[in-house]
Amino acid sequence: MNKLSIKGKTVGRKTNKRTRAGRPVYTATSDIVTRRENLPLKDEAVSPVDVSEISRTMKIDGKWINIPSIHNGELFNQQQLKQLLKNKEIKPTSIHKSKEAAITAAKNRSSNLMKRKKGGRMGVGKALKGYGCVRKK
Numbered sequence: 001m002n003k004l005s006i007k008g009k010t011v012g013r014k015t016n017k018r019t020r021a022g023r024p025v026y027t028a029t030s031d032i033v034t035r036r037e038n039l040p041l042k043d044e045a046v047s048p049v050d051v052s053e054i055s056r057t058m059k060i061d062g063k064w065i066n067i068p069s070i071h072n073g074e075l076f077n078q079q080q081l082k083q084l085l086k087n088k089e090i091k092p093t094s095i096h097k098s099k100e101a102a103i104t105a106a107k108n109r110s111s112n113l114m115k116r117k118k119g120g121r122m123g124v125g126k127a128l129k130g131y132g133c134v135r136k137k
Contacts, residue, residue: 008074064102065092
């Protein structure tokens with residue numbers, strides 16, 4: 001991915017993993033996710049968590065969009081994401097007519113990003129359809 005015009009907050013350490021959508025996975029502390037959601041931090045120890053996008057759902061130009069808030073290993077807030085969209089530096093993962101449809105789509109995407117097909121490698125399957133030969137014959 002190209003360098004973006006806005007600087008976000010570093011998420012964590014990049015792993016050698018990728019999601020089914022081809023996005024890199026980062027090991028972050030759970031406080032990154034908690035703070036992003038504006039939830040209070042718990043007193044217990046902060047544990048590492050793997051993240052790749054942390055979807056945001058927002059209304060833009062009368063349509064509801066889902067957009068990853070992590071790009072190049074940096075976490076962006078809603079205002080920054082809107083600016084990056086306006087600059088055409090990032091693209092939404094989906095566009096919807098209603099908030100409910102957008103949230104459902106975001107949840108479905110999230111639950112399928114790291115799933116493996118039985119007997120296959122992570123990333124091989126429906127998400128890569130149309131990208132040519134994935135395995136050598």
